[in-house]
Amino acid sequence: MTEFSSIPAHARWIGSDHPFDLHEVYLDFRSPADFSLDPQLASAQLFISADSRYKVWVNGVFVGRGPARSWPHAQQFDSHDIAPLLHTGKNSIAVQVYQPGYSHFAYLHRGAAGLLAWLECDSTIALVSDQSWRVRRDPSFSAAVERVSIYSSGVEERDLRLADDWSAPDYNAAAWAAARIVAPAESPLWSGLRQRTTPLLGEERTIFTSQPLCRLGSMVTESDDPHAQIRTGWPAAPPLTLAMDKAGWFTPTIKVGETAYWLFDLGHGHTCQGIAEVEGAGGAESLLVSYGDKRRDGELVISDPTTYCRVHLTDRTHLQAGDQIVEGFSLRGGRFLLFALTGPAWPGLRIRFGVRTAAYPLLDDRPLTTDDPELDAIIRLCETTLRACLQDTFVDGVWRESSQWLGDALVQAQALWAMSSDARPMRATLEMAAQGAYADGVLPSILPGEVHSYCVVDYNFSWVELLAFYFSATDDQDFVVRQWPTLTKLLERFHQDSASDGLIRSQPGRRLFLDWSPQSRQEPNAVYNLRYLYALQQAAGLAEALGGAEAQWVEVWGKRAKALRLCVAAAFRSDERWWDDSQRSTRSQLAAALALLTGAAEMDEWNGLAAALVARSLNLDDSQRDGQLVLASPFMHHYIFEALHRAGQNDAVVEIIRCRWGRWAAGGFPTTWENWNVDFPDGSQCHAFSAHPRYHLARILGERVSG
Structure with missing residues (x-):
């Protein structure tokens, strides 16, 4: 974790051009189009915070997410070493910020969404977040979603037919709005800025190559709620063997009105996110990703959102035509990952599944073993x-x-x-x-x-x-x-x-x-x-x-x-x-x-x-x-x-x-x-x-x- 000397006086919290883009909103930010660097950088540290959460890419490469949870009056920011990702000439930094619009068990809402960032290269400030950045509200995410539970923020409902490759290095964001200045770095909204006190989590992306439990059943039409569809559809669907090649690819035949299911056991609970790689989609398919904690009598227990905790842990993505990667914004958690693909699947569609896990880099320097x-x-x-x-x-x-x-x-x-x-x-x-x-x-x-x-x-x-x-x-x-x-x-x-x-x-x-x-x-x-x-x-x-x-x-x-x-x-x-x-x-x-x-x-x-x-x-x-x-x-x-x-x-x-x-x-x-x-x-x-x-x-x- 690199220490910082001071926050640049000209760095600003920036937000959407519409100040009331606050409820279940995902904001896409890009650095200025003319952002360029001189050769032979010895060091480059990106300092970044957001309200409430961010994901950041440098020249199209995913770097990390954050910030660590904190009170707004003791706002924490992260630092990322991005020197290996930068090059001489033009560079791009893309940041997505999620704002639920309400407080929950890991976040205190301040009635504002914002991004604060600055780049320090060889002890010189090379870039700060200000009105020269571009911003838009991501059109692929729906705001009409349930909360994951009484404890957390929103379910993710996404339509990739409305998405584009906005984090790519050569993307043209000229049509986006100029970022709005929300506040100076230190302000009544966010104050007491300090560097993160615990390390960034290490993330690992794994594609499954072991055969999961598969089922094929009728599409649930009684409800458009993705979690209700999982709760009804999975238990009713009969088992089915779906062939998987050595690289984890499935080529399922899913007719109109059918849903195929894949259940993976991670072995124990993880902070994680289900992902899928899709080739040759027709654009009419949708994919659900649900998270489970336990089995009862050999059957996966799927939470009932009508009970006290209102657990509603199923995200949905509508696929676009062609190839794509399905990966949400927020990390979830659980031991079991249940994927459900609703057809009709385009002939020749291929899909494989995986997981992104996140873990604290713990130093296990006090081992304990016995002879028992x-x-x-x-x-x-x-x-x-x-x-x-x-x-x-x-x-x-x-x-x-x-x-x-x-x-x-x-x-x-x-x-x-x-x-x-x-x-x-x-x-x-x-x-x-x-x-x-x-x-x-x-x-x-x-x-x-x-x-x-x-x-x-x-x-x-x-x-x-x-x-x-x-x-x-x-x-x-x-x-x-x-x-x-x-x-x-x-x-x-x-x-x-x-x-x-x-x-x-x-x-x-x-x-x-x-x-x-x-x-x-x-x-x-x-x-x-x-x-x-x-x-x-x-x-x-x-x-x-x-x-x-x-x-x-x-x-x-x-x-x-x-x-x-x-x-x-x-x-x-x-x-x-x-x-x-x-x-x-x-x-x-x-x-x-x-x-x-x-x-x-x-x-x-x-x-x-x-x-x-x-x-x-x-x-x-x-x-x-x-x-x-x-x-x-x-x-x-x-x-x-x-x-x-x-x-x-x-x-x-x-x-x-x-x-x-x-x-x-x-x-x-x-x-x-x-x-x-x-x-x-x-x-x-x-x-x-x-x-x-x-x-x-x-x-x-x-x-x-x-x-």
Whole structure:
């Protein structure tokens, strides 16, 4: 990643000539026609950002995409080394910018679309984005589309009959409009510009040469919605063998009213994009590309958009006559790629399929292997999940959302740190959460995003834990001190929630998560207060470790933690049991674990609590029965393991991991699941918050070796 000296004063954010080209719009930009360079360049760095996303080509060659997700008041830009693609004389830079026109779980809309770019050649500014660039609204993309899900932006509906080769080096854009100046580089719309803090993803394009599962059925006419056509057509279509040559080409016969299907299994979830190469199309065909996460009873599960998450992951492209490559703008995600070609197919039409995958360039410098094949399989399971769910930052899963959740990032960061000395994703999460803090000090749970209904109050405590872990892992005192105002304001805000009984309640309009398990959420709540107690303890320990001006908080937070510890025990401990609420409605593993972990439970209780935690986890009946401890989710088993570790029960941690995560490994599943059972409509089989055993195993095995 090349460092920059300063942003050129004459660089501008540029946009469409129509200022209200904002809803589901794709804008094509080209550099000035007279853009030329002198010979013998030693270096050439293209710095670029966009609202919301860009793809860039230099002299017709695809270079990359971005920018990294960020808040508009801390806008990030990328740098690309394009020296190998430039030549003496005229050159061209083509950029496509997508603007959904609304905020989602990875983007905050500012009511504007824009591109900012400058080219630095041998320390000299050779080009900036300004009114000399040309722009048009891409006519091949439709704006009348559904959203991919509640989490993301739009489905892609494209008509290649309206497309041209606009990114080619010799394309003439004289008929396009002059770019409109939207804002200076630093402006009220986009400010605090900074270089990307995590590396660009590496992309790989692969053509499939292994035989997929094929079907041929009647075209679905009941709906023009592409996802509905896939949901109806694929299950009804009978299997069919379609011949494929060694290079992956099919020559299908598809009559009027028929649709052919090809299903490919990528092996595990990927950040990806389905692609197709087509030769000899007639111009009446259309191609659907759909993404799936799992199978049930051997059949691909195709999401139902009428359920809560409204997952609608099918893009459609209408083919033009002749040869073409079908490749969308946005990266999607999943394990399964389903292509559907609706006829009539032109006689002699050939088609082959592939995938573009994107992956974080992770340095795996902390390998972990054992002499136990079962544990090694679990380690691979967790590592595959963690790699898959690492984009420009941590994401929960790659299929239905690719969102960065603050609470998930704690266990993802710990597990990743056990694999790699790369602390950049962890640092980026901490910083992005602080940048997005509400005026009262509470942190957002989606980074970045205006998702107020999903402001999870207990995830604020995850940020405190993550900050403490970051310092213990990196000893980066300067960074932690920069976050100190966020930490103090956050904890002061939660202190205001203390009631006369010394306990806190969740904040109106904000979400109390706790866990996916069926434990009580009545308030005052044991788990919520114990999470707060643990955060106070972690913060006090961090203040003591830092010393200096921050040490004044040791006494403040220590006193609050001591008082809360007594109040929690008085409210939720009864008959040597820890309850989730004062009504004594449920007893959860999570409450018991946090009571042990925080020391709210007396030491003479620890053995009994630990034994109960172990017994419930080793009972592989996941259903809930009266009088039984409520089983924690895979996600919150992190705290079960933390508590058992404190109680000196490391062997039990390993046995639980072997029994529970071992079921997935033994079943041939490549990644960790969202929950013990994912048969709910949009349950995912690739979710990173369940991959934390990689951290716990590394810690335990490391202690055994050092001991």
